[in-house]
Amino acid sequence: MTETVQPFEADVSRVLDLVINSLYKERDIFLRELISNASDACDKLRYQSLSQPELLETDPDLKIRILADAALGLLTVTDNGIGMNREDLCENLGTIARSGTARFLEQLSGDKDKDLKLIGQFGVGFYSVFMVADKVVVQTRKAGEDKSWIWASDGRSGYTVQEAPATVPRGTSITLHLKADAKEYLDGWKIRQIVRTYSDHIGIPILLEVREKAGDGKAKAEEPQQINEASAIWTRPKSEISEDQYREFYHHVAHAFDEPFARLHFTAEGVLSYTALLFVPSTRPFDLFDPKRRHGVKLYVRRVFITSDLEALMPRYLRFVSGVVDSEDLQLNVSRETLQHGAVIAKMKKALVRRLLDEIAAKAKASTAASADGEAKPDGEAKTKSYEDWWAEFGSVLKEGLYEDAENREKLLELARFRSTHGAGWTSLADYVARMKEGQDAIYYISGESHTALRTSPQLEQALAKGVEVLLLDDPVDDFWLPEVKDYQGKPFRSLTRGEVDLSAIKAEGEAEKESEPKLDDEALKRLIARLKTALGEEVTDIRSSKRLRDSAVCLVADEHGLDLRLERFLKQHSQIDRLSKRVLEINGQHELIRRMAEMAKDETKGLQFDELARLLLDQARIVEGEPIPDPGAFSRRMSTFLAKGLAA
Numbered sequence: 001m002t003e004t005v006q007p008f009e010a011d012v013s014r015v016l017d018l019v020i021n022s023l024y025k026e027r028d029i030f031l032r033e034l035i036s037n038a039s040d041a042c043d044k045l046r047y048q049s050l051s052q053p054e055l056l057e058t059d060p061d062l063k064i065r066i067l068a069d070a071a072l073g074l075l076t077v078t079d080n081g082i083g084m085n086r087e088d089l090c091e092n093l094g095t096i097a098r099s100g101t102a103r104f105l106e107q108l109s110g111d112k113d114k115d116l117k118l119i120g121q122f123g124v125g126f127y128s129v130f131m132v133a134d135k136v137v138v139q140t141r142k143a144g145e146d147k148s149w150i151w152a153s154d155g156r157s158g159y160t161v162q163e164a165p166a167t168v169p170r171g172t173s174i175t176l177h178l179k180a181d182a183k184e185y186l187d188g189w190k191i192r193q194i195v196r197t198y199s200d201h202i203g204i205p206i207l208l209e210v211r212e213k214a215g216d217g218k219a220k221a222e223e224p225q226q227i228n229e230a231s232a233i234w235t236r237p238k239s240e241i242s243e244d245q246y247r248e249f250y251h252h253v254a255h256a257f258d259e260p261f262a263r264l265h266f267t268a269e270g271v272l273s274y275t276a277l278l279f280v281p282s283t284r285p286f287d288l289f290d291p292k293r294r295h296g297v298k299l300y301v302r303r304v305f306i307t308s309d310l311e312a313l314m315p316r317y318l319r320f321v322s323g324v325v326d327s328e329d330l331q332l333n334v335s336r337e338t339l340q341h342g343a344v345i346a347k348m349k350k351a352l353v354r355r356l357l358d359e360i361a362a363k364a365k366a367s368t369a370a371s372a373d374g375e376a377k378p379d380g381e382a383k384t385k386s387y388e389d390w391w392a393e394f395g396s397v398l399k400e401g402l403y404e405d406a407e408n409r410e411k412l413l414e415l416a417r418f419r420s421t422h423g424a425g426w427t428s429l430a431d432y433v434a435r436m437k438e439g440q441d442a443i444y445y446i447s448g449e450s451h452t453a454l455r456t457s458p459q460l461e462q463a464l465a466k467g468v469e470v471l472l473l474d475d476p477v478d479d480f481w482l483p484e485v486k487d488y489q490g491k492p493f494r495s496l497t498r499g500e501v502d503l504s505a506i507k508a509e510g511e512a513e514k515e516s517e518p519k520l521d522d523e524a525l526k527r528l529i530a531r532l533k534t535a536l537g538e539e540v541t542d543i544r545s546s547k548r549l550r551d552s553a554v555c556l557v558a559d560e561h562g563l564d565l566r567l568e569r570f571l572k573q574h575s576q577i578d579r580l581s582k583r584v585l586e587i588n589g590q591h592e593l594i595r596r597m598a599e600m601a602k603d604e605t606k607g608l609q610f611d612e613l614a615r616l617l618l619d620q621a622r623i624v625e626g627e628p629i630p631d632p633g634a635f636s637r638r639m640s641t642f643l644a645k646g647l648a649a
């Protein structure tokens, strides 16, 4: 019975093209992908058999077999795991199920080197077989089902699925018709070398059988031999695991292909007994902000895989962590529901989070020490990322913990890095506090869309003149944790764009007071403010003399009890609020324009002109703040009128 060829989903075709054309030099990885999938399939079956032992049929010893048949030019990888039915085949091998795929494809630039790096991070899975095979046949039967299926494809036109004429053993068998230039994969030595390099961490036996072509044209068979250690890597002593083995295991569990940034491997004994082998990636996964992102930490109970998406095991803000936690205490047949709310998981989570944060802190410390040394790193270390570079990719996620996890807030604040007016790089809060000026009792910050634009905000003029450091917060998540966190080491966080800010108590050496310049006296200021209030009436909540401005004439700030300016804009953009609230307008009594306006305010014949100027001033403050001006046409007319007057004078 033949079936018509079904086309691959568009994404699959694109990924196939990329894989075949760009990863050519690394084609050994196809075998790693097949073994990785086979091992996952065995894990899934072992778990399901806990509640349905009959699924194991008469074949309970889970294993992976590789058969290299030189006479036929075929390489077959077989597992007796969970298997696939017709729907599984179409869904898993005809589409790309992974949620980040679309974003991954969007990020491809057409620049071969860059794309290669991306593909390396993404992982290519099953489709990598088409680098070495011009035809692939999958025979499979799902555990507990009678029907067997055959899926076949040349990796170009699409695929066919049909029911197999005879029942096949449970599990999946994938046969590659090797291309003429890929016959090296029939060599036992080559296969052993690939398995040693990439798949040595696999916890179930991998058996290899090689059939060579004998002189008489007939096949000469070798007895199948086990070619791996077949012990789960996390159960082995640390001293016996090489860096390469750790890395390959990380690639397997995380479905990632970067260097891990940090690793945690330990066994806890006592009230709770478990082993954890966890990894922190160095490159941000594509789907880090995808709500459907699969959870990265797998739960095992006494070496049996249980689940890979137990939310209770890792907090959301550590969703980039992947690896394995293997418990000795849990019941094997306990339901997911019970696990999710169980005390054992909660306790493990607490300990895991603490140790992970400590490990990241150790990385931060080592990275700072290394950059302070300024020594050239040995070759092996050159690849490791600095903590700051790592933070740039993962900081926004970790900062979610500042409002989600009050218990670890202190640790997270120590880990956090920010842009600030002190240099171009990142700073820690500890370093900020160490640099605070005499008389300074708060950590000043300003938040907005980009730290480069923030550097020239009028609201930080006084602070800059006094040498007071200001954090430049340009990550939207900052607006969410700040209201919760309030202080660091007893020093409150203080926004420069909200409420009244008075820096006069801060003593700063060599402070260049603008003493020489004339200043409006209190009386004149009061009068001007009253006059501005009549002109701008309903448009602002208040008008006051500024203690934060130095060079600019005006700026906007939010009410002490209102939302910070940027948070409000952010909420509006995301339709969480209908409109922005009214602002406070601050004026700089030392600015020439403000002084001239004070003069103008005394002259009643210039009333209309004053009103126009006041509106122009307010619009100017809005523009600097990046806020919309309500009537751009009127703004432009006023501007032209005053410019023309200025030129005529």
Ligand SMILES: Nc1ncnc2c1ncn2[C@@H]1O[C@H](COP(=O)(O)OP(=O)(O)OP(=O)(O)O)[C@@H](O)[C@H]1O
Binding pocket: 033, 036, 037, 038, 041, 079, 081, 082, 083, 084, 092, 093, 122, 123, 124, 125, 126, 127, 172, 255, 256
């Ligand atoms: N030997 C197998 N037995 C059972 N299911 C399999 C087997 N091989 C592949 N699959 C199914 O096909 C899916 C797609 O496999 P593929 O290798 O392309 O992606 P993946 O394993 O999900 O992720 P990655 O690309 O990172 O390896 C798997 O998730 C699995 O459901």
